[in-house]
Amino acid sequence: MSASSTSNFLRKLFERIPLPVAIIIGVWAANGVLLPLYLQKWNSSSQSQVEVDSSALLEIDKGQQVPAVREKLPLTENLINFNSTAGEKLLFESEARADYLPLSIHFVTQTNQAFCGVASMVMVLNALDIPAPEAPEYKPYDIFTQKNFFNKQTDKIISAKKVSRQGLTLAELAGLLATYPVKTEVHHGGDLTLDEFRSLIVNNLGQTDNFVIVNYLRKAIGQETGGHISPIAAYDKDTDRLLILDVSRYKYPPVWVETEELWLATRTLDSVSNKTRGLVLVSDR
Numbered sequence: 001m002s003a004s005s006t007s008n009f010l011r012k013l014f015e016r017i018p019l020p021v022a023i024i025i026g027v028w029a030a031n032g033v034l035l036p037l038y039l040q041k042w043n044s045s046s047q048s049q050v051e052v053d054s055s056a057l058l059e060i061d062k063g064q065q066v067p068a069v070r071e072k073l074p075l076t077e078n079l080i081n082f083n084s085t086a087g088e089k090l091l092f093e094s095e096a097r098a099d100y101l102p103l104s105i106h107f108v109t110q111t112n113q114a115f116c117g118v119a120s121m122v123m124v125l126n127a128l129d130i131p132a133p134e135a136p137e138y139k140p141y142d143i144f145t146q147k148n149f150f151n152k153q154t155d156k157i158i159s160a161k162k163v164s165r166q167g168l169t170l171a172e173l174a175g176l177l178a179t180y181p182v183k184t185e186v187h188h189g190g191d192l193t194l195d196e197f198r199s200l201i202v203n204n205l206g207q208t209d210n211f212v213i214v215n216y217l218r219k220a221i222g223q224e225t226g227g228h229i230s231p232i233a234a235y236d237k238d239t240d241r242l243l244i245l246d247v248s249r250y251k252y253p254p255v256w257v258e259t260e261e262l263w264l265a266t267r268t269l270d271s272v273s274n275k276t277r278g279l280v281l282v283s284d285r
């Protein structure tokens with residue numbers, strides 16, 4: 001059928017359809033196109049605004065940035081992937097790993113790109129077996145989650161909403177933990193020698209009733225890019241490396257990093273607090 005005979009056929013067809021039926025068909029067709037577009041727009045505008053880590057954006061042509069769908073990021077040669085034969089061997093032959101088991105049992109992925117500190121605290125509180133609040137999604141079981149961690153007490157330090165925008169400083173992290181029955185000890189990287197940094201961590205990793213949360217600059221250990229927080233789980237003396245259980249599990253695997261490199265990464269300035277990053281040691285009260 002040619003283009004002109006097709007249009008003749010359609011015109012004749014429409015002439016035979018009564019006007020009310022034509023109106024109904026018109027409205028139905030418009031809804032088919034406009035309603036889905038409207039719903040799509042409504043859905044996207046009603047989603048909560050979560051700050052996207054700029055390292056999750058890929059540069060494309062014309063300098064335009066679009067959210068990228070991609071696999072975990074590759075590791076630079078200075079880091080040993082825990083999920084490798086070498087990484088596994090380091091754990092089995094590690095000289096301080098009392099914290100590995102309780103932390104690995106409670107290993108979680110941060111629920112948004114600024115919740116690394118919250119995810120780390122939740123892991124440590126669960127590993128310490130601190131009495132947890134009710135978790136409605138797991139009723140009748142109680143466990144710390146990145147949702148029920150926040151309450152009226154924690155809101156006095158910083159709200160969940162604010163944390164999702166800007167993350168946490170070392171002082172805020174310790175302040176939030178102090179609302180729970182635990183003891184905290186804050187050490188800024190700039191105040192510690194390498195030996196002090198190493199012995200604080202290694203001593204702790206040899207004891208089961210306390211944990212180390214580290215705040216470091218990713219860029220300083222060859223990762224993308226900004227300040228980050230995660231628990232440390234083990235130490236290998238022969239290679240002088242620490243195992244970080246990285247809570248951004250969508251982005252990087254746990255890694256073995258040289259102690260000196262991590263120390264230097266904690267001696268960087270956090271522009272929010274205007275202090276260097278560092279460590280928080282957490283124990284039962």
Ligand SMILES: [Ca+2]
Nearest residue numbers: 093094237238
């Ligand atoms: Ca070893």
Ligand SMILES: [Ca+2]
Nearest residue numbers: 204207210211
């Ligand atoms: Ca410990």
